[in-house]
Amino acid sequence: MTRTTPALATLLAATTLLSAPAALAEITLGAVIPLSGSNATPGEDQRRGIEIAVKEINAAGGVLGEPLKVIVEDSAGKPQTAIDAARKLVTVDEVPLVIGSYSSGITLPMGEYLVQEGIPHLNPASTSGLVRNIGDSSFSMVGLDNVSTEFAAKEVIANGWKNVAVLAVNNAFGQGVAQEFQKHLEAMGGGVKTSVLFTGGQPSYRRELQQLEATDPDAYVFTAYGTDAALIMQESFELGLQEDAPWYSILITMMNKDTAPEFKQGLSGMDVGYLGAGGEGYAATYEADYGETFLSAYGGYAHDAVLFAAKAIEKAGSTDKQALLTAIRALGDEGFTGATGEIKLDANGQRMSQPYLKFKVEGNDLVQMD
Amino acid sequence: MIQFLIDTIIRALDLALIAVALSGVYSLIKFPNVALVQYAVVGAFVGMLLQQAGLPLVLALPVSAIFVGLVAVIFNVLLFERLLTEGSAIALIGSLALSMILSAVFLLAFGPAAYRFDLAVAPAMRVLGARITVHQLSTLAITVAALGGFAAILFFTRLGREMRATATNKVLASASGIDTRRVINATVFLSGVLAALGGMTLAMRGSVSIDLGTQMLLPVFAAAILGGLGNALGAIAGALVISAAETFVTNTNFGVLTGTDFLFLPASYAQTASFALLVGFLLLRPSGLFTSEVSRV
Amino acid sequence: MSEFLIHVAAVSCLYGILALALNLQMGFSGLVNFGLIALFGCGTYGAAFAHLWGWPPLAGLALGLIFAALMGLFFARLGARMSEDYWGIATLSLAEIMRLVFTNEQALAGGAQGVSGLPVSFAGLAGQGAGLSRLALYAALLAAAFVLCQRITRSGFGMALKMMREEPQLARALGYDLGRMRAIVMVISSLMAAVAGFLYAHYLSFVGPEQLMSHETFLIWSMVIIGGIANNWGVVAGAFLMQFALAYVPFVKDWLDMPSDFVAATRLVIVGGGILAFLIWRPKGLFPERIGGSHG
DSSP states (O other), X not given: OTTHHHHHHHHHHHHHHHHSHHHHTOEEEEEEEOSSSTTHHHHHHHHHHHHHHHHHHHHTTOBTTBOEEEEEEEOTTOHHHHHHHHHHHHHXXXXXXXXXXXXXXXXXXXXXXXXXXXXXXXXXXXXXXXXXXSOTTEEESSXXXXXXXXXXXXXXXXXXXXXXXXXXXXXXXXXXXXXXHHHHHHHTTOEEEEEEEEOSSOSOOXXXXXXXXXXXXXXXXXXXXXXXXXXXXXXXHHTTHHHHSOEEEETTHHHHTTSXXXXXXXXXXXEEOSOOTTOHHHHHHHHHXXXXXXXXXXXXXXXXXXXXXXXXXXXXXXXXXXXXXXXXXXHHHHOEEETTEEEOBOTTSOBOOOOEEEEEEETTEEEEEO | OHHHHHHHHHHHHHHHHHHHHHHHHHHHHOSOOTHHHHHHHHHHHHHHHHHHTTOOHHHHHHHHHHHHHHHHHHHIIIIIHHHHTTOXXXXXXXXXXXXXXXXXHHHHHHOSOOBOOSOOOOOOEEETTEEEOHHHHHHHHHHHHHHHHHHHHHHHSHHHHHHHHHHHOHHHHHHTTOOHHHHHHHXXXXXXXXXXXXXXXXXXXXXXXXXXXXXXXXXXXXXXXXXXXXXXXXXXXXXXXXXXXXXXXXXXXXXXHHTSSOOOOOTTHHHHHHHHHHHHHHHHOTTOSSOOSGGGO | OOHHHHHHHHHHHHHHHHHHHHIIIIIIHOOOOSOHHHHHHHHHHHHHHHHHTTOOHHHHHHHHHHHHHHHHHHHHHHHTTSOHHHHHHHHHHHHHHHHHHHHHOTTTTTGGXXXXXXOOTTTTSOTTHHHHHHHHHHHHHHHHHHXXXXXXXXXXXXXXXXXXXXXXXXXXXXXXXXXXXXXXXXXXXXXXXXXXXXXXXXXXXXXXXXXXXXXXXXXXXXXXXXXXXXXXXXXXXXXXXXXXXXXXXXXXXXXXXXOTHHHHHHHHHHHHHXXXXXXXXXXXXXXXXXXXXXXX
């Protein structure tokens, strides 16, 4: 008896030690981003943004005095995988808040799942107007596409292109961009000759391109992700479409890195601003840590989502969901400055003002225009 | 119109080699080997790796095709000979399972991104107002040569005679001294070669990603079934019919119907056209469009 | 019981129902259906349409059942005209047509985007109550489906189905109407698949065309082949085995610190490799069909 008791006690202590640290010694958040699939490049950019934010916070003493940790899961670019990943974060890792994802097609169903579970959700990248309706406990760190397409439509009109053909990826993001862009362009006196939605991951997009060409537009306006966009640009070059009319890319940083320079000469476009006032430190750390410039425009927003969440937890004084939600709303009202500028949220929890930039391609690089 | 013809022929090139391979093997072992579409992807990836390793394209193509032919024989000996003793449906399911495993291998080895051969890309030429690219022409030549070679083997060689004899009546062929197992494996080898060339020529015209096999599966099947499964050369006609249907669906401006200037169906409805054609066709003529020449030998 | 365990068990129950449905078709009746996921999709999209149109969820169930019965009948009609491998390809094609249409028609249930925000069943219950209630409901329905399948397969009708599978000419000669039998089997199993789909939609809260990919059908095939073709106990065991094996792949990834493509690749290997290994070394599955049995 006397011999077994200490042994039991040790065993008990050992089990407590083994199971407890995750809950006690650190504050854990979750993130679901595309680490594989056709958005792996911007997904990696998001992961880097998160990594830098965690380092910054821990260097400054952590959150509520504890070190911060963000568990990053892969969405694989599929709604089902993303929901399963979010479910694992919520039920197994018991995180108080989830950041994610990249494309609106994933963010919408995942956000709706999180809202039903009552877990606060921060959207770091998706710009579809539908994101507004996800629910009460969902917040966006990025401006939505009703604003971005208006910016793009103004650009297109200013370039003297009256009638354009639109090519967009077939998901919530592409559907939204095509509709909103057409609305804005028509309101400004222009017109969309045809809108073609394509399914990603195909071996060739000749058919879609020939459909666009048949309408003989003043310009081709498109929005596509990573490797799909690279193939579209290659084939449009091969088919001679780039000689006939100029190409304009909405959210151009999504596709620039993956496309070879010879297929994108003369391409121009727009995207969300990378950096706001006060973001220079982030840019410097990024280049020092990874030895290259940003992979996409979205790493900064993921970075800011982590900072925003950490600040809200500090404000709430705990990771209790209700307290955290109240703190997020309060922080959104008073405004918060991150690498992408000031983040203020409207009554729906969406970012109010959003900087946009004009770009043109020179060689392999994007050059900012004013 | 010219553009329609050219688009149809180019699409038929995508399908023809793999469909002929599928039909040719079916004539001997009586089950549709789904894994053939994945062999095409293996061919494309291996060809690209060889090219990256410094082999010129003219060598990379045949080396990769022979490699895939051998892989096909290995899978046939290790897997399908055994499964076929349980029946053709079991072998069909087995070939689906093999396709999944190959997909997993591609995913781990290459990831989800699209790859292409290191080829100079030049703007298309204009021929009678229609566009043709250099690579479309070169792959057309490769495809015609490969199909011609296969037909020559089938009709003018001893192996071809034995293949046709085995397809017509395996027991009789075996009784008259033909080593049917050798004949079958020779055919499987040729099917692997054709499929690999199919995959590589596809990749030369566009790009290849790990999903290519899955995307090609049903159009290729539709072409092979339409041509009469087992009738290798009928599959070429099947491929042309399927391509014409697909091209009609995507190239036609349906704007007239709705009173708008332009209305195109989404390009992925091309596949729907071929599947619908296939299902409707199976309903009407369960044995295929052309009577099998092989069976009349 | 951890919530994650409840989650996996609940999904396993739904797949158990699907495995029973496929077993009724291919196991007992020899109908090689590669388009089962389309029948499941009738259930998920029934739920989605009801949600979009503001109908009560149960109306969505009715809608899904009607779609599924019609599609099952159509599949059966096709089967009357072609041999089993052709029918397999035809059903696969039909399922793909359905997926492509739902992918490209935005007006129909959101196109590629799908429909999200469906109410999750029992979401109002606190703590683990919701998860446990769902698990209880799915388990009860699985049990009901199991009893139904056992009754069918042990009846005289079940005997006739097996004869259709083994000796279709003989069955026809004995006066059985094969077309009618095929239709009955297809309708019953389609309804089962649609019920599973409806529940799945209200579990995941999301319906989209990606759920109709053909490899989902092959996952169900692997459950039947591994569990034991034409053995109802076996296929349910197969469903649980496969779901648990797949659910724990991400943890293995974390543990071995593998790249993120590892999860998708390993799942493909488990399904494809499982099918192949069993077809080669144990074609009758873990629980072989009982020959003879207690037929009246």
